[in-house]
Amino acid sequence: QVQLVESGGGLVQAGGSLRLSCAASGRSFSSYKMGWFRQAPGKERELVAAINWSGGSTFYVDSVKGRFTISRDNAKNTVALEMNSLKAEDTAVYYCAAGPRWSSINYPGNFDSWGQGIQVTVSS
Numbered sequence: 001q002v003q004l005v006e007s008g009g010g011l012v013q014a015g016g017s018l019r020l021s022c023a024a025s026g027r028s029f030s031s032y033k034m035g036w037f038r039q040a041p042g043k044e045r046e047l048v049a050a051i052n053w054s055g056g057s058t059f060y061v062d063s064v065k066g067r068f069t070i071s072r073d074n075a076k077n078t079v080a081l082e083m084n085s086l087k088a089e090d091t092a093v094y095y096c097a098a099g100p101r102w103s104s105i106n107y108p109g110n111f112d113s114w115g116q117g118i119q120v121t122v123s124s
Helices: none
Strands: 002-007 010-013 018-027 033-037 046-051 059-060 068-073 078-083 092-100 120-124
Touching: 002 092, 018 033, 018 092, 018 120, 033 068, 033 078, 046 068, 046 078, 059 068
Parallel strands: 010 120
Antiparallel strands: 002 018, 018 078, 033 046, 033 092, 046 059, 068 078, 092 120
8 A cells, every 4th residue: 555645734714726746655656546525514525637647648536627727746755736726615625545546536536545634724
C-alpha cells in the first residue's frame, strides 16, 4: 500500500479558492489511480475527482465540473486538487485516496489507501 498525507485545507469565503495537496510514499506512485473524496456532516463520502496513473484521464462529479481541477506529478509523488469558485456546499472533510491502476477511475469502490482527511470550510 501507499501512505498518503493531505495538506492545504482551511477556511475560505464563498467564491474563493483553495489548493489541496497529497504527498504519497511507499510503493511506486504510478502504480495507482488517485482520487479525492469528501464527506460532509450527515452525508455519505463521495468521489469528487479522480485521475489515472499517467494523468491523461480525469473524472469529476457533476457538482464540481468547471470549478475543480485534479492533477498529479509522478516525479514528485503528489496529487493536487485545485478548487475555485468555492461554495458553502463544498464544505467537507476531503480525503486523498489511491486505488489500483488497472481499474476505472470513476469507480469509487476499490480505492484502498486513504489519507487522514483535511477540513475545508467555505463560509457564505
